[in-house]
Amino acid sequence: MKIQIKEDDIRMMITFAKERTPEEACGLIAGTESEGIRRIEKVYFLTNTDHSSEHFSLDPAEHLSAVKDMRRLGYIPLGNWHSHPQTPSRPSAEDIRLAYDSTASYLILSLENEDEPVLNSFHVENGNAEKEELIVFRTGE
Numbered sequence: 001m002k003i004q005i006k007e008d009d010i011r012m013m014i015t016f017a018k019e020r021t022p023e024e025a026c027g028l029i030a031g032t033e034s035e036g037i038r039r040i041e042k043v044y045f046l047t048n049t050d051h052s053s054e055h056f057s058l059d060p061a062e063h064l065s066a067v068k069d070m071r072r073l074g075y076i077p078l079g080n081w082h083s084h085p086q087t088p089s090r091p092s093a094e095d096i097r098l099a100y101d102s103t104a105s106y107l108i109l110s111l112e113n114e115d116e117p118v119l120n121s122f123h124v125e126n127g128n129a130e131k132e133e134l135i136v137f138r139t140g141e
Contacts, residue, residue, distance in 0.1 A: 002036060
């Protein structure tokens with residue numbers, strides 16, 4: 001699967017995540033899917049109700065509100081994203097264990113090197129994580 005995301009959305013994710021350090025930041029991604037390409041049209045920024053640096057839980061009310069907004073805009077849920085404040089951009093054992101939706105893309109933003117954040121996307125199924133191709137584009141492309 002190829003994942004397209006706007007450069008501006010990545011910048012906003014980085015800002016949001018840095019503001020929440022040392023906790024993991026989290027949210028949802030929504031957009032369109034066609035011919036093996038997922039295009040992220042909107043990134044949702046939600047509250048990590050666990051307030052932890054090692055795991056996250058999405059605020060249920062915010063989650064529901066985001067899903068309603070996706071429907072209103074005609075987008076489909078594509079997956080979620082979260083930050084790793086001090087570890088690499090790859091799924092932890094817990095991330096893999098809690099990846100219940102094999103149709104979702106899981107974006108992980110590493111702030112391990114604060115000056116050079118790294119964003120990757122993963123498909124997780126049956127306990128295995130595979131990196132997805134992430135294509136960054138500018139608004140208007």
